[in-house]
Amino acid sequence: MGRAPCCDKANVKKGPWSPEEDAKLRDYIEKNGTAGNWIALPQKADLKRCGKSCRLRWLNYLRPNIKHGEFSIEEDRIICTLYVTIGSRWSIIAAQLPGRTDNDIKNYWNTKLKKKLMSVIPQFNQRRAPPPFPDSYQDSPLSLSSQMLPPLSLDSNSQYYTCSLNKQPASQEFASLPQYLSTNDNNSLGNPNNCSSFQAPEGYYSPLKESNNFLSGGEGSCSCSDGSSGGQLGRAGEIIKQEDMGFQDYSTYTDYAYQCVEKTNGYFSENIAESYNLDDVKRLIGSTSLSCNGSILDENREELDLMPMYYF
DNA sequence: AAATACCACAACCGCAGTCAC
DNA sequence: AGTGACTGCGGTTGTGGTATT
Numbered sequence: 110m111g112r113a114p115c116c117d118k119a120n121v122k123k124g125p126w127s128p129e130e131d132a133k134l135r136d137y138i139e140k141n142g143t144a145g146n147w148i149a150l151p152q153k154a155d156l157k158r159c160g161k162s163c164r165l166r167w168l169n170y171l172r173p174n175i176k177h178g179e180f181s182i183e184e185d186r187i188i189c190t191l192y193v194t195i196g197s198r199w200s201i202i203a204a205q206l207p208g209r210t211d212n213d214i215k216n217y218w219n220t221k222l223k224k225k226l227m228s229v230i231p232q233f234n235q236r237r238a239p240p241p242f243p244d245s246y247q248d249s250p251l252s253l254s255s256q257m258l259p260p261l262s263l264d265s266n267s268q269y270y271t272c273s274l275n276k277q278p279a280s281q282e283f284a285s286l287p288q289y290l291s292t293n294d295n296n297s298l299g300n301p302n303n304c305s306s307f308q309a310p311e312g313y314y315s316p317l318k319e320s321n322n323f324l325s326g327g328e329g330s331c332s333c334s335d336g337s338s339g340g341q342l343g344r345a346g347e348i349i350k351q352e353d354m355g356f357q358d359y360s361t362y363t364d365y366a367y368q369c370v371e372k373t374n375g376y377f378s379e380n381i382a383e384s385y386n387l388d389d390v391k392r393l394i395g396s397t398s399l400s401c402n403g404s405i406l407d408e409n410r411e412e413l414d415l416m417p418m419y420y421f
Numbered sequence: 422a423a424a425t426a427c428c429a430c431a432a433c434c435g436c437a438g439t440c441a442c
Numbered sequence: 443a444g445t446g447a448c449t450g451c452g453g454t455t456g457t458g459g460t461a462t463t
């Protein structure tokens with residue numbers, strides 16, 4: 110019954126790969142391919158490694174056209190956009206970034222990008238559930254999330270990421286967002302102190318989970334015990350005051366939207382993300398672009414309201 | 422100069438879905 | 443149809459290099 114055993118775990122080497130092992134694996138695959146059988150490959154290639162380990166090494170490091178090094182601003186934008194929308198589906202995100210592996214992106218997110226975003230998440234202490242979401246969303250997770258989670262974009266002088274939102278609701282669904290998720294008319298691209306903002310009503314904080322759940326993988330709250338909301342963890346635990354950030358309202362919206370999506374479908378990462386297909390993802394990351402004056406254009410090439418978001 | 426802390430990246434682990442027997 | 447290996451994925455841990463004390 111079943112197949113032959115995977116590998117002799119007692120006789121496989123673990124830990125970092127040596128240059129010799131890399132060379133063996135590369136040579137073997139270049140000459141013979143994987144034949145769709147990673148388990149048998151180590152023996153054929155004279156490697157004392159588990160097939161799983163060989164596969165990982167090839168896919169994440171040895172495979173041709175792998176791109177190492179700094180991520181571009183555009184790559185940041187795509188990662189942020191997709192993460193906010195589909196969660197930690199690294200393989201899907203990697204599919205949109207040629208040359209990048211899911212492991213690469215995951216590491217980049219966990220070690221760098223997440224921290225950048227963490228530095229602008231305000232902490233709130235009063236946390237109540239947001240108003241109930243319209244029933245009409247229940248059946249349409251994709252349209253909901255696409256409408257509600259605006260793609261991130263880079264401002265004209267590349268200093269901060271921005272999040273865009275149509276002045277006029279793009280759809281009936283959007284129009285029925287809670288009223289306090291609205292923009293004002295004083296937004297000014299590139300000026301974090303003079304931006305449109307989303308104001309939560311008194312006593313409300315948008316997330317249902319902790320505010321940093323979105324950015325920290327659900328590791329829990331770090332709210333201030335003294336009831337203040339003035340501090341947040343930055344690099345190496347440094348406390349960054351909101352007033353030092355120059356703005357403070359974006360994440361309220363982001364988290365609200367994120368949580369609304371999550372609530373609407375029960376479990377964001379397990380339900381919504383699965384409803385995406387490749388076209389959805391492409392549409393999502395391609396749904397905004399920069400106009401000649403640096404404004405963000407939507408799919409219909411109409412200028413969108415902007416507000417500063419991530420200020421690095 | 423040594424010890425410690427921090428960081429980035431590579432690699433491993435465990436799970437779930439798929440597939441071969 | 444049932445069993446168990448295989449594959450792919452995401453989360454976590456390990457490791458080596460660098461910075462700081």
